[in-house]
Amino acid sequence: MNKIMEIKNISLQFGGVKALNDVSFHINEGEIFSIIGPNGAGKTSMLNCISGLYKPSEGEIHYKGKNILPMKPHQRTKLGIARAFQNIALFGSMSVLDNLKLGRHTLMKSGFIKSGIYWGAAEKEEVQHRRKVEEVIDFLQLQDIRHTPVDKLPYGLQKRVEVGRALALDPELILLDEPMAGMNASEKEEMSRFILDMLELKNITVVLIEHDLEVVMGLSNHLVVLDFGKQIGFGTPKEVQQNPDVIKAYIGEELTI
Ligand SMILES: Nc1ncnc2c1ncn2[C@@H]1O[C@H](COP(=O)(O)OP(=O)(O)OP(=O)(O)O)[C@@H](O)[C@H]1O
Known part of the structure; x- marks a missing residue:
């Protein structure tokens, strides 16, 4: 499988808070890739680094082999990277x-x-x-x-x-920040279908942040798990669910599909 994106040793700091601490993973072309982790783990910060809203203090992000960190958000959009926001960024009266x-x-x-x-x-x-x-x-x-x-x-x-x-x-790569937050079960099912169709019918690689573990484990080909800015897991849903560090971070939550 071709790597469409490589995240290399990304760190991001806000004052004393290390929102991301030496995070490295890759995303394959033509997959659904998810970023999971407890609240405040650094998931949205990671998407912001990819889309260009945040500039990491260390590391590189390569898109199709090119380091995109020097590029502004609109330049990344022109390259084929689009982003849907967690807090809806639409014009309400339009x-x-x-x-x-x-x-x-x-x-x-x-x-x-x-x-x-x-x-x-x-x-x-x-x-x-x-x-x-x-x-x-x-x-x-x-x-x-x-x-x-x-x-x-x-x-x-x-x-x-x-x-x-x-x-x-x-886009060739779409970043979806909690597209199912606040949805009921049937709305989530519908959105899951749209996400699968993006890949199957439009060949768009999907990067997803989602809190519903059952949904995310069912949809994703690979995942990265963040906790307090650190990467604690990376792999297939099965590999991630068997990872003792991930189990520890999610203690009390159901990790099986
Ligand atoms: N613009 C900012 N200024 C200061 N601190 C920030 C900023 N953005 C994020 N942080 C801090 O970085 C850490 C990671 O936040 P982030 O929003 O990336 O986590 P998250 O995993 O997306 O959380 P959630 O699941 O609650 O959306 C948190 O401690 C947060 O307070």
Whole structure:
């Protein structure tokens, strides 16, 4: 299997807190990879380092063989890395459709002045953007709510639109920070199906943060386990569940599938 991403000796410090302490793992192309660990373990910090929101104090992150740490978040997006946030990052008063369209603006080549001069190119680009957005609406079954303002939607659907905003960027690697948080069992099942389809139908590598161990063990090909910023486990769900350090960190929680 090809490694799409390599995390090499990443450390990140906030004052006296070591949010990440010498973390190293890799993600294979075409897999569902999860980052798990108790509250405050450093999971979101890790995603922030990958997407470019945080700059680690040490280490390197390679995407398809290239060190991406010097790159800004929007440059990483253009490389094919998209992110859905734990706290929904949508415009509440805008419709689902407009939120998805807005998500693609970072990818637009034609600015306003340029579009005036090269009208044909801008129009072609607009059509392409619209097609991508329509694909996401179909894929995530958002047809019935396409014109609904996001803040009028129930939480579970808002989460789905947040995932859609990242998908609209047409990523090769998608970072999903707790896409199922606050969902009931059937909503989680539905989101799990969408995540599997991202991989199977769209060939997108998925990096997932999820607290529900049953869901995460069932979905993932590989996982990394963090605890107080340290990596305490890495491997297949079976390997991770048999790891004594992981069992200790999760004491009292059910670790079997
Ligand atoms: N911007 C920040 N400023 C200061 N401290 C931070 C910042 N971001 C994270 N931290 C600290 O880093 C540590 C790891 O936090 P992080 O949010 O990455 O954990 P997490 O595993 O995602 O937690 P949770 O499961 O609760 O979302 C925590 O001690 C947190 O308080």
